Amino acid sequence: MRTLRVELGERSYPIYIGSGIMDSIGELSRKHGISVKSPQLIVTDDKVAPYYLAQVEQALTAEGYSVVTHTVPSGESSKSLQVYEEVMTTAIRGKLDRSSAVFALGGGVVGDLAGFVAATYMRGVTFVQIPTTILAHDSSVGGKVAVNHPLAKNMIGAFHQPAMVLYDVDTLKSLPPREVSSGLAEMVKHGLILDRDFAYWCRDHAEELLGLVPETLIYGLERGCAIKADVVSKDEREGGLRAILNLGHTIGHAIEAVGGYGRFLHGEAIAIGMAGSAMLAGMLGRDQSLYAETVGMLQALNLPVTLPADIMVEDIMDAMQHDKKFAEGRMVFIVPEAIGSVSIVKDVPVDAVRTVVEQLKGEVNT
Amino acid sequence: MRTLRVELGERSYPIYIGSGIMDSIGELSRKHGISVKSPQLIVTDDKVAPYYLAQVEQALTAEGYSVVTHTVPSGESSKSLQVYEEVMTTAIRGKLDRSSAVFALGGGVVGDLAGFVAATYMRGVTFVQIPTTILAHDSSVGGKVAVNHPLAKNMIGAFHQPAMVLYDVDTLKSLPPREVSSGLAEMVKHGLILDRDFAYWCRDHAEELLGLVPETLIYGLERGCAIKADVVSKDEREGGLRAILNLGHTIGHAIEAVGGYGRFLHGEAIAIGMAGSAMLAGMLGRDQSLYAETVGMLQALNLPVTLPADIMVEDIMDAMQHDKKFAEGRMVFIVPEAIGSVSIVKDVPVDAVRTVVEQLKGEVNT
Incomplete structure (x- = not known):
């Protein structure tokens, strides 16, 4: 134990x-x-x-x-x-x-x-x-x-x-396989925001994680919990830093809502959201390889990285509107800087986000 | 201000x-x-x-x-x-x-x-x-x-x-006069538990308090709040000391419940409870004059100190039963030691409390 x-x-x-x-x-x-x-x-x-x-x-x-x-x-x-x-x-x-x-x-x-x-x-x-x-x-x-x-x-x-x-x-x-993958989405997210080695470890041990090999799972859960615990220790009541835990969640929550909270599992929705965040990072001038790396990790864990064709871009945009800054044409976004590192960007143009959502509906092109 | x-x-x-x-x-x-x-x-x-x-x-x-x-x-x-x-x-x-x-x-x-x-x-x-x-x-x-x-x-x-x-x-x-008196019951309670001088001040300024004279009320409210604040500062989450604030409340809550939460105002019920606590103090060997002093203060504020004849002793006792120690024949009680001083007594015999409730139904005899 x-x-x-x-x-x-x-x-x-x-x-x-x-x-x-x-x-x-x-x-x-x-x-x-x-x-x-x-x-x-x-x-x-x-x-x-x-x-x-x-x-x-x-x-x-x-x-x-x-x-x-x-x-x-x-x-x-x-x-x-x-x-x-x-x-x-x-x-x-x-x-x-x-x-x-x-x-x-x-x-x-x-x-x-x-x-x-x-x-x-x-x-x-x-x-x-x-x-x-x-x-x-x-x-x-x-x-x-x-x-x-x-x-x-x-x-x-x-x-x-x-x-x-x-x-x-x-x-x-x-657990059904989809639930397993959904859970692993949060696990790899903890690597993506703060621990490059752990993110790659998740990818490289995807088969054992999906197969629920106890020792591998125990290590993955422990490391995932440890990263989150470290963030929470520094910001228990969500004053600032803790927001980085929301990587992929702005788009992800909108996907869950548009899907009526049943079509997509939470981890599936944030996986698509994390793919979107990596795409956005490229559009905002960050390393262009981030998107391909991120998508590769998520796909290794059997997670979706694109939006089904029948999901309407405007529905996703509408679902994000409760964000206070949205009306001013800007949004707060957690943007990857590298694998294992993110920043909180407060003035992402809403139009850039719309472009990302449109592209999430296309083919994966890495 | x-x-x-x-x-x-x-x-x-x-x-x-x-x-x-x-x-x-x-x-x-x-x-x-x-x-x-x-x-x-x-x-x-x-x-x-x-x-x-x-x-x-x-x-x-x-x-x-x-x-x-x-x-x-x-x-x-x-x-x-x-x-x-x-x-x-x-x-x-x-x-x-x-x-x-x-x-x-x-x-x-x-x-x-x-x-x-x-x-x-x-x-x-x-x-x-x-x-x-x-x-x-x-x-x-x-x-x-x-x-x-x-x-x-x-x-x-x-x-x-x-x-x-x-x-x-x-x-x-x-505020209607009964509500005024009810509020003053908590005010004088703060004197009774921790501040002898303030308890007597409440009695001696009863007429101005009942008449809502601003300067008198402001002092009374400030001192009442200050005493409570002092207790709460030392025990924010009710670990121990804070229990002294419950003087008169064990019997008082039972009276409120038996009256169907409408017949007695909160302050009226705890006034009767405080009279009972002072009576109990005498039975447990404390200063016999406490009861008369307490009753005098409460009556000066137009508060009741006896139970109406139609209230059944056993109903009051039943309403106190949720207390964990009750089943073992003992109760926790806040007992006055002097005007301005109380102690938390953990093994008050239930029978002594019953006697107090019976006597609360009699005439006030100070």
């Missing part, structure tokens, strides 16, 4: 990564001072529950914990205020108190939802994350928790750091 | 107290760095709005701010997740961003609701409080914000400190 520490002063916490470590959750909870006198709540979804809920519950009860559970439907629709209130009801009925903890067993949706419950139940209780997707290696570092408002995603939330994260790579075995 | 500073490290903030200072809200907002480029949200209720909403709105727009407003029905029922979501909708439609602020114009309900919106809109934005009740002098210090769950009060919330509090005592003129 590897341990990575996220340094955030008094809110620092460890990420335990390993194979077959799920059963240690009870022991680790004891070690982290979670009281056996208080009831604990596990939040999971109906896709994850059949595989791991009983195991986690048993690992906790074996250490003397009493546990209540709440299973939500899998998918983004569970990140609603209504489901949030239902989880709160379970917490109150289960008599959770201020010394209780909320355990999130699942992917990003469960982590965000359970984390917001933990952030706000009795003004905040302990939060523990047990991610079961590769994508969640990203969301389990940073403390961002949220639910959606009908008018906008992630609009209601908080910063609430977990007390610990337990990452058992064995849980990834049941 | 008096300025009191609540010391909380990087979350420190000022409370401005004075007469006729409402119009300075725009200027003070500028001074506190609230951006004129971002829309601002004022949350108020339908009782306060007709008196002050236009004035606050105008004071902000005069300084160049654009403002959206949201008026909720007055009363505890507005502290619901449903109303919370409606306020969020107004914030999103009004295009509030991370540099926006939420202004709470009203009493405790508006402060709690708007504060929880500020704590969780886009993971937290600036919060400004403009209290319009005496009771709110208590809730505007401490950073506790919350809404109610159908199963329990204040169960969903956060700690979110305001950037500033503007307290214009002129707004108190429209």
